[in-house]
Amino acid sequence: MTNPGFLRRPPSPEATIEVDGLRKRFGSTVALDGITFSVPPGQVTGFVGPNGAGKSTTMRVILGLDAADAGTAVVGGQPYWSLRHPLTHVGSLLDASALQPSRTARNHLLWLAHSQGLGSRRVDEVVGVVGLKSAIRRPAGGFSLGMRQRLGIAAALLGDPPILMLDEPFNGMDPEGIVWMRGFLRALAAQGRAVFVSSHLMSELQDTADHLVVVGRGKVIADTSVKDLIAAASGDRVELRTAERAEAMKALADAGAEVSATAPDAVLVKGLSAERTVAALTAKHVTFAEVTTHRATLEEAYMELTRDAVEYRAAPAAGEAAR
Amino acid sequence: MTTVRPYRSSAPARRGDFVQLLHAEWTKFRTVRGWVAGMIVAVLVIVGFGLFVSGGGVKPSGTKTGACPPGMSSAQCGSAAVSLGTPENTIALYLIGTFAGLIVVAVVATMFMSAEYRRGLIRTTLAASPIRGRVLAAKAIVIGAVAFVTGLAAAGGAVLFATGLAHHRGLSVLAVRWPTELRVIAGTAALIAVAAVFTLAIAAIVRRSGATVTIAIVTVVFPYFLSISNGGAAGVTDFLLRVTPAAAFAVQQPTPQYYLAVTSPATGFFPLAPWAGFAVLCGWTVLALVLAAYLLRRRDA
Numbered sequence: 014m015t016n017p018g019f020l021r022r023p024p025s026p027e028a029t030i031e032v033d034g035l036r037k038r039f040g041s042t043v044a045l046d047g048i049t050f051s052v053p054p055g056q057v058t059g060f061v062g063p064n065g066a067g068k069s070t071t072m073r074v075i076l077g078l079d080a081a082d083a084g085t086a087v088v089g090g091q092p093y094w095s096l097r098h099p100l101t102h103v104g105s106l107l108d109a110s111a112l113q114p115s116r117t118a119r120n121h122l123l124w125l126a127h128s129q130g131l132g133s134r135r136v137d138e139v140v141g142v143v144g145l146k147s148a149i150r151r152p153a154g155g156f157s158l159g160m161r162q163r164l165g166i167a168a169a170l171l172g173d174p175p176i177l178m179l180d181e182p183f184n185g186m187d188p189e190g191i192v193w194m195r196g197f198l199r200a201l202a203a204q205g206r207a208v209f210v211s212s213h214l215m216s217e218l219q220d221t222a223d224h225l226v227v228v229g230r231g232k233v234i235a236d237t238s239v240k241d242l243i244a245a246a247s248g249d250r251v252e253l254r255t256a257e258r259a260e261a262m263k264a265l266a267d268a269g270a271e272v273s274a275t276a277p278d279a280v281l282v283k284g285l286s287a288e289r290t291v292a293a294l295t296a297k298h299v300t301f302a303e304v305t306t307h308r309a310t311l312e313e314a315y316m317e318l319t320r321d322a323v324e325y326r327a328a329p330a331a332g333e334a335a336r
Numbered sequence: 337m338t339t340v341r342p343y344r345s346s347a348p349a350r351r352g353d354f355v356q357l358l359h360a361e362w363t364k365f366r367t368v369r370g371w372v373a374g375m376i377v378a379v380l381v382i383v384g385f386g387l388f389v390s391g392g393g394v395k396p397s398g399t400k401t402g403a404c405p406p407g408m409s410s411a412q413c414g415s416a417a418v419s420l421g422t423p424e425n426t427i428a429l430y431l432i433g434t435f436a437g438l439i440v441v442a443v444v445a446t447m448f449m450s451a452e453y454r455r456g457l458i459r460t461t462l463a464a465s466p467i468r469g470r471v472l473a474a475k476a477i478v479i480g481a482v483a484f485v486t487g488l489a490a491a492g493g494a495v496l497f498a499t500g501l502a503h504h505r506g507l508s509v510l511a512v513r514w515p516t517e518l519r520v521i522a523g524t525a526a527l528i529a530v531a532a533v534f535t536l537a538i539a540a541i542v543r544r545s546g547a548t549v550t551i552a553i554v555t556v557v558f559p560y561f562l563s564i565s566n567g568g569a570a571g572v573t574d575f576l577l578r579v580t581p582a583a584a585f586a587v588q589q590p591t592p593q594y595y596l597a598v599t600s601p602a603t604g605f606f607p608l609a610p611w612a613g614f615a616v617l618c619g620w621t622v623l624a625l626v627l628a629a630y631l632l633r634r635r636d637a
Contacts, residue, residue: 076463079636094466097353105463111456113368120367128360128464130352168460 027089027102028054028175028207035074035084044070045081046231052209054175057202059222059239060211063319067231068211069107072180076105088176098129104169105178109161109185114154118145118164121153122171129172139167144193158185166197177201178209183217195221215315229319239311246314250307251282251290261299268293281307357465357474365448365478374444375482378437378528379490385433386494390502426510427517428588430498431524432564435557435585437490438531442552445479445532449539450548459637468632472540476533476625483532487525495521512590523587523610530617531556534581537624540632555620556581574607581620586613 030052037045045067052058060068073079075086077093088096088103096102112121122136140149143163148156153164162182169177179198183191198221202208212218218225218239225242227235235242252275255261261280262272270290271283282290287306294301309317365371452458465471495517502509512520534556539548559576577583586606606613 073459073636076459077466078459078462096466099466100464103463107459107463108456111460113364113451113455113457115370116364116367120363124360124363124367125460125464127363128356130356 028205029090030075030086030088030176030178030207030209031090032071032075032086033084035071035081035086037070037074037079037081043231045074045084048084048228048231048233050226050233050236052176052207052226053224054207055202055205056223057198057208057210057218057221059215059218059225060209060228061215061218061225061315062213062228062234064213066228066319068213068228069180071228072105072107072178072211075178076103076107078107098172100125100129100169100172100174102172102174103176103178104172104174105180106162106165106169106182107180109158109165109182112153112156112161112164115152117150118153118156119149121164122168125168126171131171135171139170142170143167159187159190162186162190162194166194175205176207176209180211181213182210183212183214191217215312216310219311227315227318234318242314242318243309243311246309246317247307248309249284249286251285251287252303252305252307253280253282253290253294253301254278254303255280255294255299255301257299257301260297261294261301264293264297264299265290267297278302354470354474357470358477360464361471361474361478365482368447371444371447374440375486378440378444378486379493381440382431382433382437382490383493383497385436386430386498387501389429389432390498390507391505426590427495427499427512427520428590430494431491431520431588433494434491434524434527434588435560435564437487438528438557439553441483441486441528441532442535442556443549445483445535446539446545446548446552448479449475449536450543450545453543454545462637469629472537472625472629472632476536479536480529480533484525484529487528488521490528491521491524510590516590519610520588520590523614526614527584527587527617530584530614530621531581534617534621534624537621537628540628541624556584556617558582560585577607577613579616581617583608583613584617586610589613 032051033049035045035048036043048067048071060071062068070079071086074081075088075093086092093099093103119136119140122139123133126132126136140146143166145160145163145167148160153161156164162185166179166182169179177198182194182198186194198208198210202223210218210222222239224238225235226233227237237245253261253265256278258274258278258280262274265272265280265282265285268285268289270285270293273281273283275281285293287304291301291304452461461471462468465474499509531552535548535552538551539545542548542551559573559580559582563573563577577585583606586608587610589606589610608616
């Protein structure tokens with residue numbers, strides 16, 4: 014929809030974020046417990062974890078807003094505070110609702126531009142890119158969350174930075190906005206920028222992120238490419254559809270598989286390949302309609318990873334507990 | 337870290353950067369309609385009070401010499417009153433609305449800082465300019481300059497229009513020489529400007545608008561108000577007008593020598609000399625700014 018190719022600066026080799034051993038506690042709560050990762054240029058790096066895992070705190074430390082008790086965070090090899098005109102190095106969006114409600118959206122961008130020595134022409138450019146032209150002279154207080162996210166993206170792009178860091182940019186966006194945001198983030202990364210995006214919903218990052226840093230309880234649980242993560246979570250599982258469920262489960266259990274019923278006519282098989290599953294069923298003359306190798310979604314992979322790291326969890330629903 | 341760039345290669349900030357920061361803070365101020373309106377209201381309030389007292393809203397003060405202030409012999413006191421005759425009004429009386437205008441300015445100065453905390457906008461501000469002391473300095477300069485212009489318009493307008501109205505009604509106004517008149521007007525503007533900076537610093541310290549406005553009113557306006565309304569024991573108000581930021585109202589004293597029947601700031605009596613009183617406010621403001629800068633740099637945003 015929008016081509017961010019207007020951005021003038023060529024991709025910079027300094028487009029990296031490096032975080033090393035960050036620790037921070039708020040009173041008795043450990044917010045960051047030795048967070049280490051790096052964000053390379055030219056990719057969308059997803060930063061995922063349950064609420065309260067330390068994502069926002071990490072981002073605030075990177076921006077020098079919160080002080081870490083230990084560890085370092087550098088952008089392009091330098092601590093954030095030492096950057097002159099920092100918005101031309103790192104564009105960030107922490108909280109889209111951090112706006113003076115009575116100030117117009119355009120004036121919000123204008124003071125930010127002035128602080129970096131930029132003029133109103135640059136403001137009009139970024140407004141066009143995020144598709145806010147028609148609303149830009151309205152008070153930002155009347156904006157929906159989706160519009161505020163777009164305004165926040167515009168603010169992050171003001172300085173045409175090689176690094177973009179966005180905290181939950183999909184929050185409050187409508188489906189069309191989410192599709193736009195995905196394409197936009199990918200396009201920014203394709204220009205050689207480092208794009209670092211947090212989310213508590215893995216599904217939002219499906220088809221967007223190349224790399225994932227998964228955190229839980231202040232620790233990095235996984236630092237991996239999306240491909241590897243899905244492959245690991247898919248494991249050795251086979252899905253089976255059959256009218257003779259009971260017979261099929263018995264036959265497969267006898268063959269050494271771990272089986273579980275997932276629907277009246279469906280069985281999940283662990284520990285057997287698809288070929289061996291078919292062979293075991295054929296040997297016992299059990300008929301079946303379909304055998305497929307299970308491929309985990311990003312969401313499943315994530316649930317697997319963060320199972321022990323979720324801070325607040327509801328008791329399992331009654332039906333699930335009875336199963 | 338694999339980079340070979342020196343630690344602070346881009347750090348040496350140019351002087352122009354601070355001008356950009358001032359530009360940004362000024363843009364922030366002028367783009368909130370309520371704040372600009374607040375400053376206009378402050379001018380109207382001060383001028384309005386001046387017109388009210390000169391237009392007959394307040395009876396001319398009594399002509400009999402009353403009690404002498406502490407530290408002045410009755411002979412001195414009597415001769416001062418006699419030598420000056422019995423002027424009905426002074427230009428200080430026309431600035432009686434300063435306290436009300438000051439409250440409005442203090443509210444705006446508070447919002448200029450505390451609104452950033454309330455909305456979380458302070459993070460955007462500090463991400464754009466990470467050297468936090470400079471942000472505070474820029475904010476203080478902008479609110480100080482705006483409040484000074486506001487005070488100048490208000491005090492100048494009040495003295496000009498109220499004097500004109502009094503003459504029109506045939507009332508005599510205590511004549512003061514033009515340097516004194518200038519000092520009273522510019523001093524009032526400076527009082528409002530520095531009080532605004534003081535309030536901004538308090539807002540940066542407590543980060544809450546309600547608490548900030550309360551502190552500003554209690555320390556800057558209340559002691560003065562107590563003395564003009566004769567609400568407290570003379571010794572107490574006298575002490576408060578020496579040590580609290582309200583001492584700065586002394587800049588409105590038309591002349592340090594003369595002495596009127598009613599020993600109150602409304603008729604031009606203050607325990608401290610004009611610029612000494614103003615220096616007390618400046619002292620408090622420097623203290624508040626230093627504490628604000630320390631906390632701003634130390635606390636998580």
